[in-house]
Amino acid sequence: MGEPLVVLIVACEVGFWVVLGAGLLARYALRRRTLGAVLLACTPVVDVVLLVAAVLDLRAGGEARGVHGLAAIYLGVSVAFGHSMLRWADQRFAHRFAGGPPPVKPPRSGPEKVRYEWREWGKFALAWAITGAVVLLLAFVVSTPERTGVLWGQLRTMTVVGVVWLLGWPVYHTVKEGAAGKSRR
Structure with a gap:
């Protein structure tokens, strides 16, 4: 069957999307806004389950393995990008099932694109910090x-991923926009 913690990580990812889908279906298809809000508010519970499982696995005396690091990364990314994933899905459901406006698309150029890229990289930086905090917690548990x-x-x-992202997107678009701004003068 495989590594139990890997199975749990996959189950948590599936669980996140199931809870998200249930919340959006309740909100838009069933017109039960309160139930939808409660279900959407439950998406972080999936992260708590994974964190507790990783800590318990290490408390049982095991050596930290790659799967524990993967759990830390999953938690960091889920917390940092979770709200924007919820907003992304909510916009599409509202448009499709409730006559809402078309989903907002990321800007393609200009200062808006630069701000967008820095904001997205900022989420990565937050994910990195959360991952680091979880790694510290797991290291403390192992002791x-x-x-x-x-x-x-x-x-x-x-x-390394963060540095590549930083240089390839926010810095690149900042420099590109700066050069385009100078040529427009």
């Missing part, structure tokens, strides 16, 4: 530095 090296390795990999 033996030799048994937590893989966690720090995954945080380093996430750092």
